[in-house]
Amino acid sequence: MKPNRKWLLLFLGLVIVLIVDFPIITVILNSFRTTETIVSSHSILPTEPTLANYLFINTRTHFWTFLLNSMIVAFTSSALAIVLAALAGFAMSRYRARILGGYNQALLIVQMFPLILAIIPLFIFFRNLDMVNNFIPVIMVYTVTQLPFATWMLRSYFDSIPRELDEAATVDGCSPLRAFVQIILPLTVPGLVAVAIFSFLFSYNEFFISSVFLRDENRMTMPVGIQSFMQQYSTDWGSLMASATLGMVPTLILFFCIQKYMVAGATAGAVKG
Amino acid sequence: MPLKVDLRSRAASPAVTQTINQPFRPLPYVLLLASLAFIFIIEFYPFINGVSFSFHKGSLLSTGAFVGLGNYLRLFNSPSFYNSLWFSFIFAFFNVLVSYVLGLALALFLDPDFPGRGFCRVALLVPWIVPAVVSIVSWKWLIADKGGLVNVILGSFGAGPIYFLSQSGWAMVAVIVIKIWRSFPFMMLSLLAALQVIDKTYYEAARIDGANRWQMFWRITLPHIKNISIIQAILMIIWSINDFETPFLLTQGGPSNATENLILLSYRYTFGRNDVGLGSAVAILTLILLMVLSTIMMRQQAKSA
DSSP states (O other): OOHHHHHHHHHHHHHHHHHHTHHHHHHHHHTTSOHHHHHHOSOSSOSSOOOHHHHHHHHHSOHHHHHHHHHHHHHHHHHHHHHHHHHHHHHHHHOOOHHHHHHHHHHHHHHHOOHHHHHHHHHHHHHHTTOTTOHHHHHHHHHHHHHHHHHHHHHHHHHTSOHHHHHHHHHTTOOHHHHIIIIIHHHTHHHHHHHHHHHHHHHHHOOHHHHHHOOSTTTOOHHHHHHHHHHHTTTOHHHHHHHHHHHHHHHHHHHHHHGGGHHHHHHHHHHOO | OHHHHHHHHHHHSHHHHHHHHSOOOOHHHHHHHHHHHHHIIIIIHHHHHHHHHHTEEEOSSOEEEEOTTHHHHHHHTOHHHHHHHHHHHHHHHHHHHHHHHHHHHHHHHHSSOOTTHHHHHHHTTHHHHSOHHHHHHHHHHHTOTTTOHHHHHHHHTTOOOOOTTTSHHHHHHHHHHHHHHHHHHHHHHHHHHHHHTSOTHHHHHHHHTTOOHHHHIIIIIHHHHHHHHHHHHHHHHHHHHTOOHHHHHHHTTOSTTTTOOHHHHHHIIIIISOOHHHHHHHHHHHHHHHHHHHHHHHHHHHHHO
């Protein structure tokens, strides 16, 4: 490739990135401007950057509670999903049994299942148990929604570990489960971490399920909290932008940690099944 | 894809024939136990309940009389249902179509090596990865009636303002455009993955035979990404139909239900009107629609394997 062409491609790439990410860039820039300047000024750049919006969020809202709630829900559900998916993925990778084919079909159905159908009965069910505004139903639903993806991903990681390794251990008198825990799992730690972070991101970003179950301000997750800001302060763009900016910080950090696993993740749902 | 090769080679490997011939082994069943319990509680049990709700009158507080297919008949006579079916359809259609074209164009752009390619690839995934609520906050400002950037720009040309969220047609456009913006990176990513495993020697051979770029695209690139394209497209149709967040956060289904898809309709009947029977019936019909689409997908997958 001619050197000129290379730089042209880079330039073109940066222009495309700027256009595509423009809405996100404006959120970050606007979070440093007061609502009056956001609405009145015709420039996009903050000419007099201010932290007023962040101070407002810090002192006058429950933002940190929302963030903490999101962390609790996302962490617990991704931890649960990874354990369940590792066990099931191991079974699918190393065994042949009729139930495994059936289980794979079940995962496909879970992946396409319209959540509203589950949410209606679950809401009634958990309300009768007095568990609205409780994290447990939300965590359980998140865990299940992540199972298909996490199981297929982990299964393909386990598939990439030669069977001879755990077979040798079994021949030496090690139980299959112990061979899995002590030999296969340690070899797939990077994959496990990537899948766990994917799951975490999903739960952290999710709005629908949380909004149905978590209605009390002290129990809301970050997306539900920001949506409640949207209703309360619908014209206070400054605070909205600041809460949106803070809300996506964890997402962006984790995303940059696992971006190299993204390609495998994007095709897992499609290739398996 | 390498994963698929694994699947088939394992079925034929001698180790597997051994396990088949062995007596019953409880371990695979034990390993699935916990996952199955979760799926049972969170999806299977509610599904059975949902089917039952859809045949009964009922509110969130109590289930009422059995009405047979009454709820379904009410839906088939209600304009709201056809309206949301229609919106679900065009929402999914345009989302898949435009996301595919954009995704493919960008995947082709990012396939050859150039400085900064890694950065561009990651940066273009950002709309897909940020929380829905964050993207909606940003877009809501961009298209706001007063002071929104789009209308400020239109105003400087003497045009507008366009009331994006209070006119039915524009609200539909806004919801669909934002959904496309949130979905095309995923399409780009999967197509890029497919492009990168195409053996480059095909292109060299074609070049020696005097093929031009266009011919190479039609005869080499497209056939190689055909399967993944079909599968990802169907997956994206399913996700579009299941999408609650984009329309709900942007317009809550309004104005006058113009952007209400099937999921929002079911939500409104259930939690807004407290009519669990009708809400469940909408959800069941959505499930049936999705089952049909998934069956097509699985057929396609079986064919491509």
